[in-house]
Amino acid sequence: MKHNGLNGGEHKDEYTVQGDEIDEQQLIDKQCMELAINSLDDNKLDHAIVAGMKQGQSMNRSIHRSKALLPIAAAICAFVLFATAVHVSPAFAAALREIPGLKSFVQLLASDNSLKQAIDEDFVQSVNVSDHKGGYTLTVHGVIADNQRFVLLYSVAGVTSDKLPSVEDFQLLDGDNEEIQGMIASDVYGDTTGSTELTQYKTIDVMMETGKPVPDQIRFRVKVMGQWLEADFPIDHERFDHLEETVMLHRFFEIAGQRFEIEKAVITPLRTTLVFHNDPANSKQPNSFIDARIVDEKGRMMPFTNGFGTAGDEQFSMQFQSSFFTKAKHLTFETDGLLLSDKNQKLTVNTDTLETLAAPDKRMRLELAVPTNEGIELTFLISDLMGPELHYGFTMFQDQVPFYDGAGRRYSMIQPKGVHSVWRQSAGSGETRVYYTIPKEDYKQPLTFDVYQYPGYVLQNVELPIK
Secondary structure (H helix, E strand, O other), X not given: OOOOOOOOOEEEEEOOOOOOOOOHHHHHHHHHHHOOOOOOOHHHHHHHHHHHXXXXXXXXXXXXXXXXXXXXXXXXXXXXXXEOOEOOOHHHHHHHOOOOOOHHHHHHHHOOHHHHHHHHOOOEEEEEEEEEEOOEEEEEEEEEEOOOEEEEEEEEEEOOOOOOOOEEEEEEEOOOOOEOOEEEEEOOOOOOOOOOOOEEEEEEEEEEOOOOOOOOEEEEEEEEOOEEEEEEEEOOHHHOOOOOEEEEEEEEEEEOOEEEEEEEEEEEOOEEEEEEEEOOOOXXXXXXXXXXXXXXXXXXXXXXXXXXXXXXXXXXXXXXXXXOOOOOOOEEEEEEEEEEEEOOEEEXXXXXXXXXXXXXXXXXXXXXXXXXXXXXXXXXEEOOOOHHHHHOOOOOOOOOOOEEOOOOOEEOOEOHHHOOOEEEEOOOOOOEEEEEEEOOOOOOOOEEEEEOOOOOEEEEEEEEEOO
16 A cells, blocks of 8 residues: 555654443423524424425325335424524424424434434425334334435334333335345334333434445334334435535555555535545554544534444445535544554463463453353453543454364354444443353363454544545
8 A cells, every 4th residue: 555644643642552300291392492593594494394294294194014105295393303502493393392202303313413404404305104003103204314324213102002112123124125234223222111102203323334325215114012013115316316425535644653545535415434445564453543533624523423344444434424514615534543452462261260361461351251041151351441442342353253272173153143242341440341152162271262453542643634
């Protein structure tokens, strides 16, 4: 990889830690009416939301599982509410009072400037499709989408039951009835104990893998109290297919001797994606950039949200909140440094005696080995974590990489329900525990594992123009 140097980067400090309870609706009504008209274009919001409500009241329909659905106008009103940074007009607040209990939508909007800006730009697609079964109703109220991300706004309600509906599972399928692949965030598993409402409002946020577009048709299936309900609806790509900006960059930078390239930036209404390359010749294992963000010429920050791959992969991508609707003239990628560890590290432990015979450093040890129905759960304690190590999880053992017993026999990790490991940070302390499950076998001790990522970091400011 050709190296062109670091633009605006200044090396600061290098650390050698390596080896590395008021009724909710009353509160909503009161606060909505008290909000001033500041941050959003209220004419656009009022028109889109109130019109959607009126149309939805006259066109509400039910669906059946075997039928594909056409677009139906919706009551898309519930997701712009109060938050310290969100302000709505009295007209919108008045309309909003007609629909109760939208806490989930409030939380979603309040934390994502990209969604707030998208709503201000009339970027909401109305859906208002429902399915009724066994006294429960699933309603998809609407969707906010571009070609790489869509946010589903839906509710489940108990129509003939006095028992609060519980969402136990869900599926997202495309027009070919194939499961949608991507990074999916949802609150559907939250505890609703103590709630007095018979309707639960939920959100699902889907980030498609880089290069894979949002499907034209969505089938959304929800398991409510033991039975499946589903809604089919289209996503109108004409709303956003032309709204994408790609900036080819091929900019190179270096942190602690580890070289990286930003190949391109892809800016869409709901996210900004940076595509990186990691130099295979790097001597260390890069794990993650520290506090990565994008900043515009006015100092507005677009924080990192998620990504595909890790900084140690030859190619990986990072997603940030979008600057599309702000029409920023200049954008800069910034980071405070790099989490990294040594390559080719080993961990050797005796799971019978709990001895740790070899480890990346003295901070790590085997704490417990507990037989379970699925196998033997191993608990590893890592102590004396410092600085940014406290705020990031690490993939200690890589997927599909085997471990070996004392006789050289090869084994694989157990991955129950697709969960490979659990990383738990102890509150108020500099230690964390990592949990892995291995098969129940008659092992010849000790067991040796290849360590993929381990705590360790370097602080170094990087500021790299990307637009």
